[in-house]
Amino acid sequence: MLLSLVLHTYSMRYLLPGVVLLGTAPTYVLAWGVWRLLSAFLPGRFYHAVDDRLYCVYQSMVLFFFENYSGVQVLLYGDLPKNKENIIYLANHQSTVDWIVADIVAIRQNALGHVRYVLKDGLKWLPLYGCYFSQHGGIYVKRSAKFNEKEMRNKLQSYVNTGTPMYLVIFPEGTRYNPGQTKALSASQAFAAQKGLAVLKHVLTPRIKATYVAFDSMKNYLDAIYDVTVVYEGKDDGAQRKESPSMTEFLCKECPKIHIHIDRIDKKDVPEKEEYMRRWLHERFEIKDKMLIEFYDSPDPERRNKFPGKSVNSKLSIKKTLPSVLILSGLTAGMLMTETGRKLYVNTWIYGTLLGCLWVSIKA
DSSP, X not given: OHXXXXXXXXXXXXXXXXXXXXXXXXXXXXXXXXXXXHTTTSOHHHHHHHHHHHHHHHHHXXXXXXXXXXXXXXXXXXXXXXXXXXXXXXXXXXXXXXXXXXXXXXXXXXXXXGEEEEEEGGGGGSTTHHHHHHHHTOEEEOOGGGOOHHHHHHHHHXXXXXXXXXXXXXXXXXXXXXXXXXXXXXXXXXXXXHTTOOOOXXXXXXXXXXXHHHHHHHTTXXXXXXXXXXXXXXXXOSSSOOOOXXXXXXXXTOOOEEEEEEEEEEGGGSOOSHHHHHHHHHHHHHHHXXXXXXXXXXXXTTTTTSOSSOEEEOOOOGGGTHHHHHHHHHHHHHHHTSHHHHHHHHHHHHHHHHHHHHHHXXXX
């Protein structure tokens, strides 16, 4: 009985982060909304400077739960410049936690507020967040023939024109890799074989469009591309790769380690023409695949469960994250202590969601 209670309590570890992260969302959106109104007649760079600071506060709270609270060990390999840069972040996609990993890397360069995502179009309907991500600089894209290249170029060019710091996160595979979904993997491998490209085992065949448009639109503004390869250690039994942890599983400590390999590629080493970049991107994913094969399948046990080269155990100081938790939680608690505050809180959830959905539908 006692053991069952302990196990049940342990499995509910995600409740506190969920309550705090979702519960503080209206407070954050209200603060952002006030600034959006105040900055309406100011140059765009002023809006983005403060918005990036606000975003850093919220995402620091996210990292408090996903790093400090979860106790995950972060192992970094390869190149991670200490100074912030204007970059495109390209990574393999396997879990909903992948978005958090981009934050994990960015905060170690003091660039957390500058993180912006290329997101699949359906996420724009998320309550409160869907509209805000777009306002922060996120770009919603549709797949294949529905991809709106002109809209993406215009948005990126507007950020270049205002000198907005850029940490653009793209997952070129377009969908999450899951070793249990053999149909998706087989289709990806068949497509690569049909195009005369190397067949990949631990990643899907990357799509070029978003990466090419992003690089072509900002090539004179960017410093580099970060080629990032991620492994979540914990659920695999050593004999076979398993599905990566979800956010709730991650918060329940089902992933004791994250291995993050970063390869910094100077922009001058990236081909500019789309057909050459397609081949280059696939070659980058071939390198990822070889590292992942070595990680999971190497016959030498000394080379398994790690990336090539020296790793750095990177611990995030709680001083960088806890203040954000206290600020946003305190403001939310203060709002909920009065009747007027509670009405404002509820109305923000309801009308903020409705207005956000209306806005993204008009912009669609």
